[in-house]
Amino acid sequence: MRKDENGSIEGLPLQLMIMGIIASLGTAVIVGWISSIQTPIYIGKVEISPQEILVHDSDENGIFDADLKEMTIRVTDTSGNPIGDAQVLIEGSALSNEHHRLFGTTDADGLLAFKSVSVKVIGDHVSTLKMSISGQGIASEYWTEVMVLPE
Numbered sequence: 001m002r003k004d005e006n007g008s009i010e011g012l013p014l015q016l017m018i019m020g021i022i023a024s025l026g027t028a029v030i031v032g033w034i035s036s037i038q039t040p041i042y043i044g045k046v047e048i049s050p051q052e053i054l055v056h057d058s059d060e061n062g063i064f065d066a067d068l069k070e071m072t073i074r075v076t077d078t079s080g081n082p083i084g085d086a087q088v089l090i091e092g093s094a095l096s097n098e099h100h101r102l103f104g105t106t107d108a109d110g111l112l113a114f115k116s117v118s119v120k121v122i123g124d125h126v127s128t129l130k131m132s133i134s135g136q137g138i139a140s141e142y143w144t145e146v147m148v149l150p151e
Contacts, residue, residue: 040139043086044078048131052147055094055121064124064150065096068117075110075133082110085135092129094148096120105135124150 049072055064071090075083083106090102096118106112121127127148134141 038137041083041137042078042139043075043083043133043142044080045074045076046131046133046142046144047074047076048072048144048146050146052149053094053119053129054149054151055119056151057124062124063120063122065118065120068119069115071102071114071117073106073112073131073133075106075112082106082108083135083138084108084110086110086112086133086138087135088112088131088133090114090129090131090146092127092148094119094121094127094129119148121148121150126150 050068053066053068055066057064073088075086075088077083086106088102088104088106091100093100095101102114102117104112104114119129129146129148131144131146132141133143
């Protein structure tokens with residue numbers, strides 16, 4: 001080390017400047033990463049209409065059925081805010097379509113409507129449609145059931 005007339009040590013200010021720049025950039029990267037992390041969404045309420053489906057054996061052949069004009073689902077978080085892009089899967093042997101399932105995604109208002117839902121049960125017994133709701137950012141999958149009741 002050698003002294004200069006200004007009383008500074010050669011190279012030290014440059015090293016301090018480089019360390020300061022690296023520390024600033026590292027802090028900026030970490031703060032940016034932390035601010036981009038989303039808090040998980042918790043499902044607070046799921047409204048289903050109709051809440052239960054009544055099926056009828058109109059021709060008395062032992063097959064109970066119903067044709068719903070519409071089945072709606074509304075999904076909100078624990079604060080009552082709608083959850084958009086939630087994936088809704090409804091499954092059950094009582095669904096009359098080919099795969100016995102319905103699938104859709106809620107809109108920005110947390111709503112999903114299935115049009116023309118056909119339900120069929122063979123025999124006079126209670127059945128259920130199982131519904132699961134999941135999606136990106138949703139903390140855990142939500143499960144519920146819709147009862148299918150013979151009348």
